[in-house]
Amino acid sequence: MDIGHEPSHTCDACRDEIRLSDLTQHFHRAFSTVTSATPFISMAEVAGVFSSNNSGAKSYTYEESLVPRFISRGVGVGLVTTESIPAGSVVFAEDVAWTTEEENLGCQTPREVNAMLGAKVRAMGDEWLRRFLALPSSLKQDLGVFAGIWDLYQLPIVMNGVRAGIVGLNLAAVNHACVPNCALTIINKYAKDENGNIKTGESPMVGRAVVRALKNIPKDEEITVAYFYGKGQQKARELFSWTEFGFFCSCKACIQPKDVIEIAMDKYWKVERILNHPDTVDLYPAMAFKSAQEVISRLLTCQIRDARVAMIWAKCAMIAGYHSDIARAIYFLAKAYRMLAVLEGSTGVFYRQILIWYETPMVMPGFGATTRGLSTAIEGRNMLDERDVKEKLFMTAAKSDEYIRIHRYHRLSDAKAKQKGSRYLLLPEKPTKPKGAQKLLELDASKSEHFPKHRHEPTTPETVHRNGSGTSNLKQDKDKPSDNTSKGKPQVSKSHSQTSTQETSSGEVCTDPHWDMLDFIRELMADNLDLFPDHHSPTIPETSKKKRKKKSKKGKDSARTEYPSHEGALGGKGGDS
């Protein structure tokens, strides 16, 4: 939808990818749909708020704070700010006139082209016509007044696979930059039938252009947008701008190439191919994530915060989805949509697509092809609240062909992380087989330690604390998987009550709510058959039976007082002990 080419369909560099497997095509199709301008009438209506024709609307934009100024011999005139513009602001939004390539080819002579463009421009209204005719052009004599101006100021775009050219009165002075400070979004208006449905067969009508600030733009800086998303090193970008747009890019990044930008652009070009490759997606997911992490950080370092970065986040989400890793997919999609909200506004087409995937990751193309990354949405949302998740998110510790599931990462406390040099402890994928009841309990205790803390889950561990410390130990326990051990071994409880809360030698409380809760309910059901007539005495593991024997010695009442909140939930008195 931003101007430029559709990577999979128009440029030579991308042509090979089209021949790749279905999956790659699927990826491309998914993105070409959302990146090309699609009919979106309501956005045009929303953008109407910013219309310069609307009285009082100008205060929402910075149109009045822009002046045309000579920039350089390479780029000619550009639009420069007369005051600073905060990131995310709409710099200007305006109606644009446009023609499709087909309409141009339909004309037999330059005179016909001029007449066709004249009709388009007149349709924009008198004021627009007047300002259009005031644009200077040396081609008026050769091509005719309208075509002469049009030719100099049009921006070529691709929409739904159709090549077109647009002209806007402010846009006419906005230059391209490979590292732009603004994002350009084009909104199309399509004719509607009597039922309000878009007449897809008809050429779109006049659309609007919205230019948003991608960063804080200081006074006296030129407003630039990406006519195309530059990738590769300067020579490659120059070649592309020449073949596709008819000028040798003379933006700052191309005139004075800096290593940091050149490396980022080159990496971006390579990583885009890596992320699109079906073998990477399927066989080398960790390599894909690591490459993505590197390129994102490089792009951001160069202040490139546009759809290129959002696209990488989105592609990572698709790779995670391919492996049923909902948690990572959600995180990646959240990153993408937050960035797109600034780029496109909350009603942008790409933004809306990503938001749909964020809400229902299962509808992403290719979702669930393998179950290597199996995780839950809750794990993903919890991760959004975590700091320093890079290691877990991008699986930096994994070998290229590995996939480390989210639940294996156990977050360490700051002190421990500093000591270990890593934020997470990587738990084994398949725990070793437990030997006897003791091992089983050990295993169970460790499971409960790294089980994701669900936001909306009842905070069982807090309620089972007997020492009156309330919530204080929950975080400690989470941070210290091995802290419930004394000399490296877990404190194994001897009685039922001790399995739930156990003071360690270090004075910390061990919690094992999941197992005990189940046992407790089973016991309750067994003891109250009249209340639970359907109860068929479930098979209780050996360990539980032993525990029960021991506990029966101790007495049921004591067990109940250990679990006041559970009892409350089951109709008992409840309350903290």
Ligand SMILES: C[S@@+](CC[C@H](N)C(=O)[O-])C[C@H]1O[C@@H](n2cnc3c(N)ncnc32)[C@H](O)[C@@H]1O
């Ligand atoms: C919409 S006009 C922008 C205003 C134009 N610079 C002028 O002097 O009128 C687009 C044209 O500006 C030139 N241009 C824009 N960005 C450029 C860039 N990065 N390098 C070189 N020329 C550029 C190209 O000739 C392009 O066709």
